[in-house]
Structure formats: structure tokens, C-alpha cells
Amino acid sequence: MAAGEQVSNMFDTILVLDFGSQYSHLITRRLREFNIYAEMLPCTQKISELGWTPKGVILSGGPYSVYAEDAPHVDHAIFDLNVPILGICYGMQELAWINGKQVGRGDKREYGPATLNVLDEANALFKGMNDSTVWMSHGDKLHGLPTGYKTIATSDNSPYCGVAHDTKPIYGIQFHPEVTHSTQGKTLLKNFAIDLCHAKQNWTMENFIETEINRIRQLVGPTAEVIGAVSGGVDSTVASKLMTEAIGERFHAILVDNGVLRLNEAANVKKTLVEGLGINLMVVDASEEFLTKLKGVTDPEKKRKIIGNTFIHVFEREAEKIKPKDGKEIEFLLQGTLYPDVIESISFKGPSQTIKTHHNVGGLLDNMKLKLIEPLRELFKDEVRHLGELLGIPHDLVWRHPFPGPGIAIRVLGEVTKEQVEIARKADNIYIEEIKKAGLYNQISQAFACLLPVKSVGVMGDQRTYDQVIALRAIETTDFMTADWFPFEHSFLKKVAARIVNEVDGVARVTYDITSKPPATVEWE
Numbered sequence: 368m369a370a371g372e373q374v375s376n377m378f379d380t381i382l383v384l385d386f387g388s389q390y391s392h393l394i395t396r397r398l399r400e401f402n403i404y405a406e407m408l409p410c411t412q413k414i415s416e417l418g419w420t421p422k423g424v425i426l427s428g429g430p431y432s433v434y435a436e437d438a439p440h441v442d443h444a445i446f447d448l449n450v451p452i453l454g455i456c457y458g459m460q461e462l463a464w465i466n467g468k469q470v471g472r473g474d475k476r477e478y479g480p481a482t483l484n485v486l487d488e489a490n491a492l493f494k495g496m497n498d499s500t501v502w503m504s505h506g507d508k509l510h511g512l513p514t515g516y517k518t519i520a521t522s523d524n525s526p527y528c529g530v531a532h533d534t535k536p537i538y539g540i541q542f543h544p545e546v547t548h549s550t551q552g553k554t555l556l557k558n559f560a561i562d563l564c565h566a567k568q569n570w571t572m573e574n575f576i577e578t579e580i581n582r583i584r585q586l587v588g589p590t591a592e593v594i595g596a597v598s599g600g601v602d603s604t605v606a607s608k609l610m611t612e613a614i615g616e617r618f619h620a621i622l623v624d625n626g627v628l629r630l631n632e633a634a635n636v637k638k639t640l641v642e643g644l645g646i647n648l649m650v651v652d653a654s655e656e657f658l659t660k661l662k663g664v665t666d667p668e669k670k671r672k673i674i675g676n677t678f679i680h681v682f683e684r685e686a687e688k689i690k691p692k693d694g695k696e697i698e699f700l701l702q703g704t705l706y707p708d709v710i711e712s713i714s715f716k717g718p719s720q721t722i723k724t725h726h727n728v729g730g731l732l733d734n735m736k737l738k739l740i741e742p743l744r745e746l747f748k749d750e751v752r753h754l755g756e757l758l759g760i761p762h763d764l765v766w767r768h769p770f771p772g773p774g775i776a777i778r779v780l781g782e783v784t785k786e787q788v789e790i791a792r793k794a795d796n797i798y799i800e801e802i803k804k805a806g807l808y809n810q811i812s813q814a815f816a817c818l819l820p821v822k823s824v825g826v827m828g829d830q831r832t833y834d835q836v837i838a839l840r841a842i843e844t845t846d847f848m849t850a851d852w853f854p855f856e857h858s859f860l861k862k863v864a865a866r867i868v869n870e871v872d873g874v875a876r877v878t879y880d881i882t883s884k885p886p887a888t889v890e891w892e
């Protein structure tokens with residue numbers, strides 16, 4: 368479903384064409400930070416197939432050399448749109464390649480800071496930018512001016528640091544305004560989008576709620592019904608609340624209790640979502656089914672596979688039981704896909720590679736023949752959180768740490784049994800409770816307790832004990848790709864360890880995990 372097109376038609380949109388730079392998504396991110404809607408598409412996008420008209424086009428950087436035989440090139444129809452165009456690094460080299468081919472290898476690579484020397488201070492693109500530090504990352508350079516262009520800025524190493532078309536609003540810059548190392552980079556993107564493209568700054572979550580609710584109502588129509596899997600995590604809860612605002616009881620949320628959720632999780636989620644948010648949620652207790660299938664399984668990947676497959680099975684079985692009021696079948700499936708998932712799947716990785724397709728709840732779709740609704744498809748995580756707050760979702764839920772689908776099953780190392788899950792759950796609950804009490808929850812990206820499959824000797828009340836070990840994990844990260852362990856005060860760890868050993872039967876010892884990622888991962892399995 369082309370949900371993206373809809374939003375692009377409703378808000379003034381800057382089109383970012385991605386040539387594969389690791390920074391491309393940041394261009395989109397920055398524009399949205401000042402309330403201008405921007406959407407990223409691969410550089411191979413045909414303009415005739417766009418379905419909407421952008422207010423401006425930005426060509427991103429990229430790892431290729433424009434003169435190479437297999438280099439990606441933009442659809443020349445962007446010039447017929449008659450909107451401002453900004454080429455960044457590879458994007459500028461692409462503009463130069465199209466207009467005279469004056470691009471080649473530079474004498475040396477230029478990576479790092481440079482000082483921008485603006486030649487024409489009246490130029491709208493560079494308003495407030497002169498002498499600012501800009502970030503360079505290139506090996507190729509312009510060997511001459513593109514035909515019909517003039518130089519508007521230089522730097523020590525780049526005589527063509529900024530170029531502009533003589534008569535049209537087309538610009539090229541050698542540096543990267545989207546990275547924070549370019550001190551006034553945001554100013555440049557703002558100058559481009561607002562002063563040159565005249566894009567309206569109306570991309571706010573308040574406006575998004577209204578347009579999205581209307582869009583969902585139109586899409587679903589007056590009688591059709593929708594189902595969705597809801598975990599109690601941020602994304603599925605926000606998506607469900609939006610759905611409920613749009614179609615009320617015609618939305619059916621299903622929470623699968625897989626027996627490896629956190630302590631009292633199913634009951635708590637039900638209370639918050641049903642009583643607090645008015646979401647039509649059904650909790651399916653399939654814990655026995657999951658735990659039976661997990662019996663004797665110790666391999667982490669097998670656990671994941673079993674839980675994933677059983678989840679699909681349970682969800683489909685329950686979905687079939689729902690009978691819409693109009694006598695027809697359920698028509699739509701809600702998914703909490705976010706923009707980073709979409710970017711991941713459309714990001715331009717190379718002309719010979721196929722572009723990845725993305726999955727959220729893998730496997731459900733093909734069998735179920737349901738149409739997808741993905742209301743968060745255009746949003747970054749912090750936009751989803753903001754939206755959640757506006758929709759009245761409790762602050763604690765909106766700022767929850769992520770929780771993996773396979774849950775406590777990958778936090779009980781070795782075989783997963785009801786008893787083992789119970790120990791891990793209780794320890795985890797004490798740990799998170801203390802983190803919240805100490806006011807540290809929001810400083811930590813993710814924290815949990817793990818139950819190790821080893822026994823250790825202890826002494827309690829003059830009695831010898833021989834019980835298991837709990838490992839505590841807490842990390843700080845921005846993207847979960849790399850992470851560092853959280854530096855708790857010793858007194859905090861002491862308190863948590865004492866509480867866990869005293870209050871959780873079966874635990875003799877507590878350790879704190881001081882490994883970063885890499886070389887470790889966040890989860891122990």
C-alpha cells in the first residue's frame with residue numbers, strides 16, 4: 368500500500384534521493400526537525416512514477432564515483448519539475464557530470480573539517496553560513512565548473528565547494544550539511560527548504576494525527592474491520608491507539624501471552640490499553656502451548672524460531688475467530704512498521720544488488736491475504752513517542768525500554784521451564800523497580816536480568832545453599848548496533864544484589880555484566 372504517497376500529497380514534501388551515503392537518512396531527519404516533511408527514495412526513482420510533486424529535490428552523497436561505468440545516475444526528469452535542487456557531495460558531482468562531465472579523482476582524499484568561504488553573501492542558500500565549519504568526506508572533485516554554473520563558495524582544498532546554476536535554483540555543495548560536524552549545516556538545509564523551496568513548516572504530530580486518522584477512515588471505509596498484534600511496546604501501542612481513534616471497536620488488537628513475558632505483563636498491558644486507552648484488546652493465553660514447544664530446547668536460534676512460528680500460528684487461529692459485524696471477513700492487518708525499517712529496505716546499496724524487502728511480523732501476510740495498514744511507516748522513533756504522548760498514552764509506556772519478541776526465553780539461558788522463567792521474571796522486576804526508584808530508567812537504553820544455567824554455593828542463615836546465578840545487564844546506546852554498559856554506583860548494585868538473593872528463591876549470587884557491544888551483544892542469547 369502506498370501510504371507514503373498519501374502523506375507526501377498532504378504535506379509540502381522535500382524529496383531526498385539516496386545514492387547510498389551512510390548519512391542520507393539524516394537529511395530527512397534534519398528537515399523534519401524543523402517541521403518540514405521529507406521523504407527518502409532510492410536514486411533510481413522514476414519521477415513519472417512518483418505520484419506527487421516535491422517542493423524541492425536533494426541528491427545525497429554516495430560511495431560511488433560518478434565517472435565509473437556502474438555509477439548510479441538520477442532520472443533527468445527532476446529538472447523538468449522546475450523546483451529547487453540541491454546536490455550534496457556525490458549529488459553535486461552528479462549535477463556536474465550531467466553538465467559537462469568535469470569530475471575526476473582528486474589529488475588527495477579530503478575527510479574532516481574545512482572552513483566555508485562564501486563568495487556571494489547575498490546568496491540565500493548560505494545565509495548565516497560564512498566562515499562556518501563544514502564537514503568533508505570525498506575523494507573525487509570537480510575539475511571545472513559545470514556548464515551554465517558559477518562558483519558561490521570555496522574552501523582551502525575545494526575551489527568548487529559550492530556552485531549554483533546561473534539562472535535556475537540548482538545548487539551543489541561538496542560538504543555534508545546533514546552531519547552535526549557541519550556547525551551551520553541545519554541552517555543551510557533550512558535556507559534551502561524554506562527560503563528557496565518555500566516549503567511550509569506544518570509537519571507536526573498534531574497535524575499528522577488528524578490527516579492520518581482521516582486517511583485510515585477513507586482506506587478502511589465505513590464497515591471493514593482490522594486486526595493487529597499488540598505487544599504493549601511503544602510502536603504497536605501507538606499504532607493501536609491511532610487505529611482506535613479512527614475506527615473504534617472495528618479494530619481488534621490481540622496480545623499473545625507466550626509465557627515468557629515480564630512479570631504481570633499481560634495483565635498490566637490489558638489494564639492500560641483497555642481501561643486506560645479504550646483499545647479493543649483481547650489477551651490470548653497461549654503460555655502452555657509455547658512452553659511445551661520450548662521443552663528441552665537450549666539453542667538460542669531454535670528458541671527464536673519456535674516462538675516466532677508458534678506466534679504466527681496462535682495469532683492466525685485467534686484472528687479467524689473474530690467475526691466482523693458486516694458478516695464479511697477481516698480485511699486489514701495493522702503493523703507498527705517505522706521509517707527506519709522502510710529506509711533499511713529502500714536504501715540504495717548498489718546498482719547490481721536487489722533492494723531489500725522488509726518484514727515486521729514475518730510470515731503473517733502471505734498466508735492471511737490481508738491488506739496492510741502501517742500508520743507509523745513515515746515516522747522516526749522519537750516522532751512515534753511524541754505522537755504517543757499527544758494521543759494520551761502514559762509517559763511510562765511511551766518511554767519504555769524495548770523488549771524482544773522472544774522475551775524471557777532468551778534471558779533464561781539453557782532450557783526454558785516455567786520455574787526458570789519465574790526466577791528470571793522476579794529478579795528482573797526487582798532490578799527494574801530499583802532502577803526506576805533511583806531515577807535512572809531514562810538514562811539507560813535497556814536493562815534486564817538474565818538467569819544463568821550454573822549453580823553456585825552460598826550461605827544463608829548458617830545454611831549452605833547451592834543455587835543459580837543472575838546476571839544484570841544495563842546498556843546505553845543510540846542505535847543498539849553498538850552499546851556500552853551503564854556505570855551504576857556500587858551502592859546501587861549492592862542494594863539490587865541483596866534484594867534479589869533475599870527475595871527470589873533459587874538465586875545464590877548476582878553479577879553485573881561489564882561487556883560492551885561489540886564484542887558482546889545486548890542479549891546474552
Ligand SMILES: Nc1ncnc2c1ncn2[C@@H]1O[C@H](COP(=O)(O)OP(=O)(O)OP(=O)(O)O)[C@@H](O)[C@H]1O
Pocket residue numbers: 595596597598599600601602603604621622623624625702703727728768769770771772
Ligand atoms: N506477545 C506479543 N503479542 C502480540 N504481538 C506481539 C507480541 N510480541 C511482539 N508482537 C508484535 O511484533 C511486533 C514487533 O515487536 P517490536 O518489539 O519490534 O515492537 P513493539 O513491541 O511494538 O515496540 P518496541 O520496539 O517499543 O518494543 C509488535 O509491534 C507486535 O505487533
Ligand SMILES: O=c1[nH]c(=O)c2[nH+]cn([C@@H]3O[C@H](COP(=O)(O)O)[C@@H](O)[C@H]3O)c2[nH]1
Pocket residue numbers: 671769770771772773813847884887888889890891892
Ligand atoms: O524482537 C526481537 N527479537 C529478537 O530475537 C531479538 N534479539 C535481540 N533483540 C533486541 O535487539 C537489540 C540488540 O540486541 P543484540 O545486541 O542482542 O542483538 C536489543 O534491544 C535486543 O533486546 C531482539 N528483538
Ligand SMILES: NC(=O)CC[C@H](N)C(=O)O
Pocket residue numbers: 388427428429430431432455456457458504505506507508
Ligand atoms: N561522500 C560522498 O558523497 C563521496 C562522493 C564520491 N564517492 C567521492 O569520493 O568524492
Ligand SMILES: [Mg+2]
Pocket residue numbers: 598600601769770771772
Ligand atoms: Mg517490543
